[in-house]
Amino acid sequence: xxxxxxxxxxxxxxxxxxxxxxxxxxxxxxxxxxxASKSGIHRLITALEERGFIRRLPNRARALEVIKLPEAYVAxxxxxxxxxxxxxxxxxxxxxxVVPPPAKSAANDDQSNATTxxxxxxxxxxxxxxxxxxxxxxxxxxxxxxxxxxxxxxxxKGDSMIEAGILDGDTVIIRNANTASPGxxxxxxxxxxxxxxxxxxxxxxxxxxxxANPAYETRIFPPDRVKVQGKLVGxxxxxx
Numbered sequence: 001x002x003x004x005x006x007x008x009x010x011x012x013x014x015x016x017x018x019x020x021x022x023x024x025x026x027x028x029x030x031x032x033x034x035x036a037s038k039s040g041i042h043r044l045i046t047a048l049e050e051r052g053f054i055r056r057l058p059n060r061a062r063a064l065e066v067i068k069l070p071e072a073y074v075a076x077x078x079x080x081x082x083x084x085x086x087x088x089x090x091x092x093x094x095x096x097x098v099v100p101p102p103a104k105s106a107a108n109d110d111q112s113n114a115t116t117x118x119x120x121x122x123x124x125x126x127x128x129x130x131x132x133x134x135x136x137x138x139x140x141x142x143x144x145x146x147x148x149x150x151x152x153x154x155x156x157k158g159d160s161m162i163e164a165g166i167l168d169g170d171t172v173i174i175r176n177a178n179t180a181s182p183g184x185x186x187x188x189x190x191x192x193x194x195x196x197x198x199x200x201x202x203x204x205x206x207x208x209x210x211x212a213n214p215a216y217e218t219r220i221f222p223p224d225r226v227k228v229q230g231k232l233v234g235x236x237x238x239x240x
Contacts, residue, residue: 002048002051002053002070003047005033005040005044006044006047006048006051006053007070008032008033009029009032009033009041009044009045009048010048010053010054010066010069010070011069011215012024012029012032012033013029013054013064013066014066014069014215015215015216015217016028017064017066018215023063023064026038026041026042029041045064052067052068053066053067053068053069053070054066054067055067114140114141114142114143115140115141115142115143115146115151116138116139116140116141117138117139117140117141117146117151117152117153117173118137118138118152118153119137119138119139119152119153119154119155119171120152120153120154121154121155122154122155122156122157123154123155123156123157123172123187123195123196123197124157124158124160124194124195124196124197125156125157125158125159125160125161125162125166125168125196125197125198139153139171139236141153141173141234141236145173145233145234146173146175146233147175147233149175149176149177150175150176151173151174151175151176151233152173152174152176152230153171153172153173153174153236154171154172154174154187154197155169155170155171156168156169156170156171156172156197156235159213159215160197160198160211160212160213160215160216161185161197161198161199161211161212161213162212162213163212163213164185164199164212165235166185166197166212166232166235167237169237169238170235170236170237171235171236171237172197172232172234172235173232173233173234173235173236174187174229174230174231174232174233175230175231175232175233176229176230177228177229177230177231178227178228178229179228180200180228180231181200182200182201182202183199183200183201184199184200184231184232185197185198185199185200185231185232186198186199186200186228186229186230186231186232187228187229187230187231187232188200188207188209188226188227188228188229189226189227189228189229190209190221190225190226191225192227195229196209197232198210198211198219199211199212200228201218203220205222205223206220206221206222206223207220207221207222207223207225207226208220208221209221209226
C-alpha cells in the first residue's frame with residue numbers, strides 16, 4: 001500500500017506523461033506536492049521504485065517509466081452510475097446504429113428515419129489534440145436523437161470523461177452551438193487550435209473545462225481563450 005504522498009506523486013507523474021510524454025522535473029514534482037526540498041521527492045521515487053510502481057531508466061535525464069497504478073485508482077476509473085448520454089449499440093467497422101423495430105404505423109415509420117451526420121475527425125477526452133478536422137465520413141443517426149439544429153459527430157480519443165459514460169473509441173453526436181450552460185458537456189476549442197470534450201463550468205469570470213475522471217485536473221481559462229463549438233446530445237458505441 002502506498003502512502004498518500006507516494007500515490008500523489010505517482011499519479012502526478014502518470015498524468016504528466018499522458019499529457020506530454022515526458023516525466024516532470026524534480027522541481028515540478030516538489031511544487032506539485034508542496035514539499036520544501038527535492039530530497040523528499042528522491043525518497044518518494046525510491047519508495048515507488050522499490051514497490052514496483054515506477055522504473056528509472058539508466059543514462060537518461062528525468063527518465064521515469066510508470067509500470068503500474070494502485071488497484072484502487074484503477075478501479076475508480078470504471079464508469080460509475082450518474083449522467084450517461086444516450087448510447088446506441090453498433091457493430092464492428094464503421095459505427096452503425098441499431099434501432100429497435102418500431103410499431104407499424106405511419107407516424108413511427110417517420111420517426112425511424114435516419115439522418116446523415118458528418119464525422120469531423122477526432123476529439124480528445126483527455127489532453128487536447130488537434131482541432132476538429134475536415135469531414136472524414138458520414139454516419140446515420142436516428143432523427144429523434146438530434147432534434148433541431150445542425151449536428152456533427154466526433155470520434156473520442158482518451159479517457160477523461162469515463163465517469164460521464166464516454167469511453168475511448170466512442171463516437172459522440174454534437175449539436176452545433178457557441179454557448180453553453182454550466183454542467184453541459186461541450187466541444188471546446190482552446191486558443192483556436194486545440195479541441196477537447198469536457199464539462200462546461202464557470203469560475204467567476206473564467207471558464208472551467210472539467211473532466212469526469214479523477215486522474216485529470218480541471219483546466220481554467222480566461223473566456224477569450226475558449227470557444228464553445230457544440231453540445232453533446234448522444235453517442236454511439238461499438239463493441240468488439
